[in-house]
Amino acid sequence: MTMSLADEHPDLTIIEQRATSVAQLFVDRVAASPTREAFRFPVGEQWRSMTWRQADDRVRLIAAGLVSLGVQPEDRVAIAAATSIEWVLADLGVMLAAAATTTVYATSTADDVIYIISDSGSRVVFADDDSQIEKLRAHRDSIPGVAKVVTFHGTADGEWVIGLDELETLGAAYLKDDPTVLDQRIGGIEAQSLATLIYTSGTTGRPKGVRLPHDAWTYEAAAVDATGILSQDDVQYLWLPLAHVFGKVLLTLPLQIGFPTAIDGRVDKIVENLPTVRPTWMGxxxxxxxxxxxxxxxxxxxxxxxxxxxxxxxxxxxxxxxxxxxxxxxxxxxxxxxxxxxxxxxxxxxxxxxxxxxxxxxxxxxxxxxxxxxxxxxxxxxxxxxxxxxxxxxxxxxxxxxxxxxxxxxxxxxxxxxxxxxxxxxxxxxxxxxxxxxxxxxxxxxxxxxxxxxxxxxxxxxxxxxxxxxxxKKDLFKTSNGKYVAPSLIEATFKGICPYASQLVVEGDGRTFVSALITLDEESIMEWAAGKGMQDADYHTVVTSEQAREMVQDYVDELNLGLNRWEQIKKFIILPRDLSVEEGEITPSLKLKRKVVIRKHQQELDDLYN
CATH class of the missing domain: 3.40.50.12780 (ANL, N-terminal domain)
Structure with missing residues (x-):
C-alpha cells in the first residue's frame, strides 16, 4: 500500500532552529561552504561557475551600494528582469541591506510595471535592459519615489540610470568608510520583517501585493530540507521566473541545503542546456x-x-x-x-x-x-x-x-x-x-x-x-441543467490525450452544453502537417484546415469517453494562434487566465449555441 503521512518522520529540529532571516541564511551558507559551487550561469556559449564566497563578495557590494543610495530597512527595491545570475545577486543584495524585494515580471506591460512599482513604494529599481528602462522612463512622473534605476544590461545615463558595476563601486566605497554597516543591517532584521512583495497576476482588476516576511522563506527552506528529499550533492537547474513565488522558493532552497544551482531563464534553451548542466532535479x-x-x-x-x-x-x-x-x-x-x-x-x-x-x-x-x-x-x-x-x-x-x-x-x-x-x-x-x-x-x-x-x-x-x-472554486460552473463542471480537470486530461494540444479552455457556465476553445502547439502541429502534405503551409492555414479539425475531433471524442454526459464537449473552436503571455492570456508561469480568454472570444462562443 502507499505510505501514509504517519510513516514520515522529518527532522523537525531543522525547522525549529531555522535562521531568522534570508540574509542570515545566506551568511550561514557562505560560512559553511565558502569554496563549494553556488551558482552556474551562461556567458555567451560557455557556462561559468561561482562559489559561495565569490557570490558573497558581489552581494555585499550590491547591498552596500543600495545603502549608499539611501535604502533603509524594509524599503522596497524592485527587480524587473528575466531569470539570471544578476537577478539572484541583486535579490540577495536587497536581503543583506535589510530591504524588501518587489518582484516584477520582465514580460509585464508598462502599465502593470508602473502600478506595481508605485503601489509597492519601491525606491530603487533593478532593470534588466533598455526595454525595461524604457517602461520606467516613459512613466517617470508616475513613480516619483524611485530615486535610482540600476540596469543589468541596459544603457546607463550616469544620473537616474546607473549600471550594476557602478552600484558595486558605490558599495565598495561605502564599505571602506563603514565596514560593519551590513552586519548591523543583518543583525537588525527580525523574523517578521518584510522580505518580499509579490504581486499576484489577477485575471480581473489590479494585482494584489502579497507581503511575505523573512520567516516565511526561512521556514519554507527548512521545511523542505526536513523532508530529506534534497541534499548538498544535488544540482538544480533553475529557469522559472524568479518574479514568481515558485521560482523564488527554489532560489531559497540552496541557501538552506547548499547544492549548486544552474541559472538560465531562456525557456528556448531548456532542452539544449539539460545535457550540459546534467541536473539531478528541476522545478x-x-x-x-x-x-x-x-x-x-x-x-x-x-x-x-x-x-x-x-x-x-x-x-x-x-x-x-x-x-x-x-x-x-x-x-x-x-x-x-x-x-x-x-x-x-x-x-x-x-x-x-x-x-x-x-x-x-x-x-x-x-x-x-x-x-x-x-x-x-x-x-x-x-x-x-x-x-x-x-x-x-x-x-x-x-x-x-x-x-x-x-x-x-x-x-x-x-x-x-x-x-x-x-x-x-x-x-x-x-x-x-x-x-x-x-x-x-x-x-x-x-x-x-x-x-x-x-x-x-x-x-x-x-x-x-x-x-x-x-x-x-471560482472556476467551477453549472450548466443550465444544474450540473457542476470542473474545467481544470478536463483541460489537464485533454492535454495528456492529444499530443498536439497547447491549451484547452472549457466553457459552459449557464449553457445547455459544454464547449471549448482549443489551441495547438506550433512545433508539434507543423511536424504533423508536414506528414500530411502541408509542409509548405503556414501555422494559420494548418490549424484552420479540415484535416486538423478532424484530427482534433478524434481526440475530443476520446476525451468524452471518460467524461460524464453533462461534461462532454459537444462543440469546439480551434483558435488561429496560441495563447500568449504578451496578450495577457496566460501568466508568465504559464497558468491560464480563463476569464480573459473567454471574454476575448465571447462572441465566437455565443455563436456555438445559436
Whole structure:
C-alpha cells in the first residue's frame, strides 16, 4: 500500500532552529561552504561557475551600494528582469541591506510595471535592459519615489540610470568608510520583517501585493530540507521566473541545503542546456512536461515499425513497475528482467536527453495530467507534483519520492496544516502564510480567518494524507441543467490525450452544453502537417484546415469517453494562434487566465449555441 503521512518522520529540529532571516541564511551558507559551487550561469556559449564566497563578495557590494543610495530597512527595491545570475545577486543584495524585494515580471506591460512599482513604494529599481528602462522612463512622473534605476544590461545615463558595476563601486566605497554597516543591517532584521512583495497576476482588476516576511522563506527552506528529499550533492537547474513565488522558493532552497544551482531563464534553451548542466532535479510548470511528452510520443509513433513497438513495450513495462512501486507492491522477477532490458535499450536513452542524472522533477503552478506524470515515472524520472500559492510562499504540499501518489499534490510540508472546509475549500495554516495584502485590509480579512488562509481551491484529503485538488472554486460552473463542471480537470486530461494540444479552455457556465476553445502547439502541429502534405503551409492555414479539425475531433471524442454526459464537449473552436503571455492570456508561469480568454472570444462562443 502507499505510505501514509504517519510513516514520515522529518527532522523537525531543522525547522525549529531555522535562521531568522534570508540574509542570515545566506551568511550561514557562505560560512559553511565558502569554496563549494553556488551558482552556474551562461556567458555567451560557455557556462561559468561561482562559489559561495565569490557570490558573497558581489552581494555585499550590491547591498552596500543600495545603502549608499539611501535604502533603509524594509524599503522596497524592485527587480524587473528575466531569470539570471544578476537577478539572484541583486535579490540577495536587497536581503543583506535589510530591504524588501518587489518582484516584477520582465514580460509585464508598462502599465502593470508602473502600478506595481508605485503601489509597492519601491525606491530603487533593478532593470534588466533598455526595454525595461524604457517602461520606467516613459512613466517617470508616475513613480516619483524611485530615486535610482540600476540596469543589468541596459544603457546607463550616469544620473537616474546607473549600471550594476557602478552600484558595486558605490558599495565598495561605502564599505571602506563603514565596514560593519551590513552586519548591523543583518543583525537588525527580525523574523517578521518584510522580505518580499509579490504581486499576484489577477485575471480581473489590479494585482494584489502579497507581503511575505523573512520567516516565511526561512521556514519554507527548512521545511523542505526536513523532508530529506534534497541534499548538498544535488544540482538544480533553475529557469522559472524568479518574479514568481515558485521560482523564488527554489532560489531559497540552496541557501538552506547548499547544492549548486544552474541559472538560465531562456525557456528556448531548456532542452539544449539539460545535457550540459546534467541536473539531478528541476522545478517546472506542467506545460513543459506536456510538450516533452507530446513531442517524444508522437516522434516515436511516426517512426513506426520495430522501433515504435520497442518503445511502447519498454514504456508499458516501465509504467507497470512505477505503479507497483508507488503502491508498495513487489515487482516480479519476469517484469523486473523485462524492464531492465527496456531500460537499457530505450528508457535510459530518453533520460540521457535530460542529462542522465535526474532523480525527479517538481511540478507546480497548475494541474498536471496524470498520464503525463505516469509516463515520466515510467521513464525513470518521476514528477513530484506540489501545491501552494503566492499567499503561502509556494510550497504547502509536495509529493515525496518514496510516496509519490500520481493525481495528488502530496503531503503538507512539515509545520504546515491543511484542512478542508465544509464547502470543500482547502484551508492552509503555517509559517509560510502571508502577512496580508499590501494596503488591502478588507481583502486580507476575507482571505485570512483565524490564521487559516482560504485558498479558493477545492480538494480532498485522502486516508494516506495526500491532498487532491479538484478545481478552482471560482472556476467551477453549472450548466443550465444544474450540473457542476470542473474545467481544470478536463483541460489537464485533454492535454495528456492529444499530443498536439497547447491549451484547452472549457466553457459552459449557464449553457445547455459544454464547449471549448482549443489551441495547438506550433512545433508539434507543423511536424504533423508536414506528414500530411502541408509542409509548405503556414501555422494559420494548418490549424484552420479540415484535416486538423478532424484530427482534433478524434481526440475530443476520446476525451468524452471518460467524461460524464453533462461534461462532454459537444462543440469546439480551434483558435488561429496560441495563447500568449504578451496578450495577457496566460501568466508568465504559464497558468491560464480563463476569464480573459473567454471574454476575448465571447462572441465566437455565443455563436456555438445559436
Amino acid at each position: 517546472a510548470a506542467p506545460r513543459i512536461f506536456e510538450k516533452v511528452y507530446g513531442r517524444i510520443t508522437t516522434m516515436m509513433a511516426d517512426e513506426g515499425g520495430a522501433k515504435a513497438k520497442l518503445f511502447d513495450w519498454a514504456s508499458a513495462n516501465g509504467t507497470k513497475v512505477a505503479t507497483l512501486r508507488s503502491e508498495g507492491k513487489p515487482v516480479g522477477a519476469m517484469l523486473a528482467a523485462q524492464h531492465a532490458v527496456g531500460d537499457k535499450l530505450v528508457l535510459g536513452k530518453i533520460r540521457d536527453r535530460f542529462g542522465g542524472r535526474v532523480r525527479f522533477f517538481i511540478s507546480g503552478s497548475a494541474a498536471l495530467n496524470r498520464d503525463v506524470a505516469r509516463w515520466f515515472d515510467a521513464m525513470g524520472m518521476p514528477i513530484l507534483e506540489g501545491y501552494g500559492l503566492t499567499e503561502t510562499s509556494a510550497a504547502s504540499c509536495v509529493n515525496r519520492p518514496h510516496a509519490n501518489l500520481v493525481g495528488t499534490v502530496g503531503w503538507p510540508i512539515p509545520g504546515t496544516q491543511v484542512t478542508i472546509a465544509d464547502d470543500g475549500e482547502i484551508l492552509i495554516k503555517g509559517p509560510g502564510v502571508m502577512q496580508g495584502y499590501r494596503g488591502l485590509e478588507d481583502a486580507t480579512a476575507e482571505a485570512l480567518v483565524d490564521g487559516w488562509f482560504h485558498t479558493g481551491d477545492i480538494g480532498e484529503l485522502l486516508e494516506t494524507g495526500h491532498l487532491r485538488i479538484t478545481d478552482r
